[in-house]
Amino acid sequence: MNKLLVITAVIAFLALGAESFRGPRQVEEEKGTVATVVDTLKSYYDQSVDTASGYVETIKGYKLNEKAKNLYEDTFRAISTYAGVFNDQLYHILYPQESS
Numbered sequence: 775m776n777k778l779l780v781i782t783a784v785i786a787f788l789a790l791g792a793e794s795f796r797g798p799r800q801v802e803e804e805k806g807t808v809a810t811v812v813d814t815l816k817s818y819y820d821q822s823v824d825t826a827s828g829y830v831e832t833i834k835g836y837k838l839n840e841k842a843k844n845l846y847e848d849t850f851r852a853i854s855t856y857a858g859v860f861n862d863q864l865y866h867i868l869y870p871q872e873s874s
Contacts, residue, residue, distance in 0.1 A: 805813070
């Protein structure tokens with residue numbers, strides 16, 4: 775019986791001690807007007823960044839860099855050919871060959 779009384783006293787002491795270690799409840803504060811506006815602007819910014827990222831990924835899917843590179847190479851080849859022909863014509867105009 776003494777053991778039961780001691781155990782009950784220890785449990786009561788621990789329960790009261792544990793009560794004092796509880797932290798105070800934190801009350802959620804209501805957001806002010808400025809915080810609401812800032813949160814709204816942040817959400818708009820995040821949406822616009824996500825949309826722009828989606829567009830960039832779509833454009834990368836079209837492989838425009840590769841197409842532009844091919845167009846440049848083809849144009850450069852054609853211009854080089856015509857520049858060579860023009861150079862030859864100009865040379866023959868300036869230095870005509872004499873027939874013997």
